[in-house]
Amino acid sequence: MSEIVKQAIEKLNALPPAMQEELARVVLDYPDDDTAVYHLTPEEEADLDEADREIERGEIAPPQEVEAMFAKFRVK
CATH class of the missing domain: 1.20.890 (cAMP-dependent Protein Kinase, Chain A)
Known part of the structure; x- marks a missing residue:
């Protein structure tokens, strides 16, 4: 795991659960191509x-x- 990913996870862990879930959804919905990321x-x-x-x-x-x-x- 890269250093920046470790830093991101540390920040995520400090957030309230609702924000963690929202950001997790953004990451999981991130497309593998050039389509829109956010709906x-x-x-x-x-x-x-x-x-x-x-x-x-x-x-x-x-x-x-x-x-x-x-x-x-x-x-x-």
């Missing part, structure tokens, strides 16, 4: 559809707000 739930699809409608109505964040959000979560 949206109906709720996620509805959220994206609403986001598209918001964009069409011009309800978007100004560049300064977007940069502030990226700065807040950017890995340093």
